[in-house]
Amino acid sequence: MKGLPLLHLVLTSLLVYAISANVVESDFICEQEIIPKDSINTAIYHACSALSTPLGKTKYPVAFDASTLFFIHDAILFSWPVSMEGESYTRGRTGRFRSLIDSSCKFYGIILTIKNRPDTRCYQPVKAVRLYDLSLSSGPRNPSIFRGYRCQNKVFELSFVDQTLRNFHNLYTKWKSNNINILLNSHTTVDELFKTHVYLLPSEVSHFQNRYIGMVSKDLNSWAKCDELYENELELRQSPNTIKNSIGEFIFPVESDYKCGFTEFTRKSINSHMQLACNLIARQDHSPSTDLDSIFGQSFTMSEVGMFPVLKLPLKLPESEVNRTGKKASTSFEVLR
Incomplete structure (x- = not known):
C-alpha cells in the first residue's frame, strides 16, 4: 500500500505518550x-485520560479547529469542558469553558464558547513586555497587550x-462649562501604593495630567492596588x-479530505487522529502490559491492506456536530509491527 514504509518509520520513532505532561500554574x-x-488542571487530566481511551462512552473530547483563535492551520486540537x-451542570449541559489539548496531550489554552456567538x-x-525590553530578552518578539485590571476576584476589561x-x-x-468647581479626591495610602500623587476617579486612579496609571x-478602610493584566500576542505557527x-x-500520507455522509473530515483532522493513534500504540510498545484491544477493540484483517492487523479509532467530531447528531464516526489504520 502506498506510503507504508514512511508510516512504519514514523511508528518506530515515537516517544511515550504522557498524560500528566501539563501543569497550569496560574489562572486564566x-x-x-x-x-x-x-x-483547568482537572479538565486537562480528564481530557488526557479520555483521549487515551477512545472507546469510552463520553462524547468528549471533541475536535476543535484552532486556525482562527490559535493560528494553527495544519492540525486540530481536542476540547474538554x-x-x-459553584456552577451546577444538568444532564447534557457542560458549561461555557473548554480546555484544549493536542494529540500528544499538550495543553494549548482555554476558550469561551457561547451558543450563536463566535468562540x-x-x-x-503574563508579566508586561515593553518595546524597550524586546532587545534584551529571548522571549516574545512582540510587546505585551494590556487587557485591563484584576482587583482580587473581579476583572475590569480595558474597554x-x-x-x-x-x-x-x-x-x-x-x-x-457651567462654572461648577470640582475637587478631585486623593488619598495618602493610594499615593504610597503608586509612589506618586494621584487623584481618585470612580472605579479608577488617574494621574493629574489626565493619564490613568492604575x-x-x-x-472598608483598606486600599489595595489592582493587578495589571497583560497578554502575549499569539504568532502564526509554522512547520519546522x-x-x-x-x-x-x-x-502522514493523507492525500485528501474524507466525506462520510454529511460529515466531512479534513486532511489535518485525519492527520491529528493518526498521530493520536500512533501515540496510543507507542504506549503499548513501552508498556507490554497495555492491551491494544482494550484501547481500540478487537483487531481484524482487510484484504485491501494484506495481512496486517487493522484497528479502528473513533474520530472526534466538532462539538456542534456532536450536539446535532449525537453520533460517533470511526476510521481504520494499519498497525505495522
Whole structure:
C-alpha cells in the first residue's frame, strides 16, 4: 500500500505518550471571568485520560479547529469542558469553558464558547513586555497587550476602564462649562501604593495630567492596588520541516479530505487522529502490559491492506456536530509491527 514504509518509520520513532505532561500554574481570564488553575488542571487530566481511551462512552473530547483563535492551520486540537466551582451542570449541559489539548496531550489554552456567538480565546496573564525590553530578552518578539485590571476576584476589561475615563472627562467638561468647581479626591495610602500623587476617579486612579496609571480597590478602610493584566500576542505557527506540522505532529500520507455522509473530515483532522493513534500504540510498545484491544477493540484483517492487523479509532467530531447528531464516526489504520 502506498506510503507504508514512511508510516512504519514514523511508528518506530515515537516517544511515550504522557498524560500528566501539563501543569497550569496560574489562572486564566475569559472576558470578565476568572478560570481557576485547579479547574483547568482537572479538565486537562480528564481530557488526557479520555483521549487515551477512545472507546469510552463520553462524547468528549471533541475536535476543535484552532486556525482562527490559535493560528494553527495544519492540525486540530481536542476540547474538554472546564467545570467551575459553584456552577451546577444538568444532564447534557457542560458549561461555557473548554480546555484544549493536542494529540500528544499538550495543553494549548482555554476558550469561551457561547451558543450563536463566535468562540473567544481566553488568556493567561503574563508579566508586561515593553518595546524597550524586546532587545534584551529571548522571549516574545512582540510587546505585551494590556487587557485591563484584576482587583482580587473581579476583572475590569480595558474597554470598561476607558469608558469610565471618558465618562468622567465628559462630566468634568460639562461642570466646568457651567462654572461648577470640582475637587478631585486623593488619598495618602493610594499615593504610597503608586509612589506618586494621584487623584481618585470612580472605579479608577488617574494621574493629574489626565493619564490613568492604575486601579485600586477599597474594602472598608483598606486600599489595595489592582493587578495589571497583560497578554502575549499569539504568532502564526509554522512547520519546522517537511516531516512535522506546526505543532510537532508527524505528517502522514493523507492525500485528501474524507466525506462520510454529511460529515466531512479534513486532511489535518485525519492527520491529528493518526498521530493520536500512533501515540496510543507507542504506549503499548513501552508498556507490554497495555492491551491494544482494550484501547481500540478487537483487531481484524482487510484484504485491501494484506495481512496486517487493522484497528479502528473513533474520530472526534466538532462539538456542534456532536450536539446535532449525537453520533460517533470511526476510521481504520494499519498497525505495522
